[in-house]
Amino acid sequence: MNSKPLVETAFTELPDGTLLDTIEYIHQYPADSTCGYIDLAHLVNLRLMCDGESSTTSPHQVGRVLTSFGFIDRKRTNTGYILVLSRDTRERIHKLMRRYAIEPDNSVNRDTCYFCIGWHKQIGLVPQNTSQSDGMGRQAK
Numbered sequence: 001m002n003s004k005p006l007v008e009t010a011f012t013e014l015p016d017g018t019l020l021d022t023i024e025y026i027h028q029y030p031a032d033s034t035c036g037y038i039d040l041a042h043l044v045n046l047r048l049m050c051d052g053e054s055s056t057t058s059p060h061q062v063g064r065v066l067t068s069f070g071f072i073d074r075k076r077t078n079t080g081y082i083l084v085l086s087r088d089t090r091e092r093i094h095k096l097m098r099r100y101a102i103e104p105d106n107s108v109n110r111d112t113c114y115f116c117i118g119w120h121k122q123i124g125l126v127p128q129n130t131s132q133s134d135g136m137g138r139q140a141k
């Protein structure tokens with residue numbers, strides 16, 4: 001038999017849940033240098049539950065999706081694999097975000113994200129007065 005089960009097909013064609021949660025993770029925890037597959041799986045499962053889905057994912061499946069998107073900079077720890085959030089990784093995440101037109105939740109603060117600000121500047125959407133100012137035209141230090 002050559003036909004794939006529908007669920008597996010849907011998962012491999014729509015791995016955006018993992019990507020979306022990875023995007024939200026790097027904006028919610030901008031100082032983190034790594035991100036555990038187990039933490040991402042937890043986020044994906046929370047979203048699936050909120051969406052009323054009965055399916056769940058595992059850290060292993062999260063790893064497969066990340067690998068399929070070319071995220072291979074990972075390390076094995078005693079709690080499982082972690083994705084290394086290097087500059088390259090963050091840049092790639094943003095490229096995929098734009099390629100697939102993925103919009104993170106509005107509650108995610110992207111104002112301080114170098115890659116999001118850079119992109120907004122390119123299309124002329126950079127918000128005014130993003131720099132710290134004392135209101136007298138001087139830059140606060």
Ligand SMILES: [Zn+2]
Binds near residue numbers: 113
């Ligand atoms: Zn960003």
